Amino acid sequence: MDTIFTRIIKGEISCVRVYEDEHTFAFMDIAPAARGHTLVISKEPYPQLTDVPADVLAAVAQTTKRVAQAIVLALHPDGFNIVQNNGSAAGQTVFHYHVHIIPRWQGDNALQHWPPGSSDAAELQELADQIRAQL
Ligand code: 5GP
Numbered sequence: 001m002d003t004i005f006t007r008i009i010k011g012e013i014s015c016v017r018v019y020e021d022e023h024t025f026a027f028m029d030i031a032p033a034a035r036g037h038t039l040v041i042s043k044e045p046y047p048q049l050t051d052v053p054a055d056v057l058a059a060v061a062q063t064t065k066r067v068a069q070a071i072v073l074a075l076h077p078d079g080f081n082i083v084q085n086n087g088s089a090a091g092q093t094v095f096h097y098h099v100h101i102i103p104r105w106q107g108d109n110a111l112q113h114w115p116p117g118s119s120d121a122a123e124l125q126e127l128a129d130q131i132r133a134q135l
Contacts, residue, residue, distance in 0.1 A: 001045045003096035009043055016128035019067055021057035026067045029100065034077045034110040036103040040064045045096040048086040052097050064099050081111055 016028040082099040085092035
């Protein structure tokens with residue numbers, strides 16, 4: 001599978017690299033939602049979260065934590081979001097598993113929180129039952 005991100009890893013497309021190890025690669029997002037918006041990807045291309053083997057997932061999580069800590073120390077944001085889109089309905093545009101680290105400053109409006117919905121206890125129970133049956 002060739003994606004824009006595999007081409008970045010191979011050096012065919014340039015990027016601003018932040019970190020690299022055996023399984024993961026981190027670089028600056030070309031269209032940042034906020035200052036310091038960084039992407040962490042698996043070197044092996046998997047379309048989305050549910051396709052990624054557990055050891056690679058763990059490696060991406062470790063790199064995400066490491067880079068997020070570095071962003072906090074370097075840029076002093078008030079917080080940060082970890083965003084991970086799966087499927088075009090969820091906003092995924094590059095089908096190569098990746099995690100966004102988006103530094104946030106109070107009142108920056110860089111991302112909007114979802115509007116709170118309403119829930120029905122019986123429906124929540126039914127949904128949980130359906131999900132649990134697939135675990
Ligand atoms: P998604 O919408 O799939 O969760 O996120 C894809 C991200 O990749 C977007 O934030 C987009 O700005 C970033 N992106 C797409 N193409 C490139 C590129 O060529 N270079 C870099 N550095 N980022 C890219």
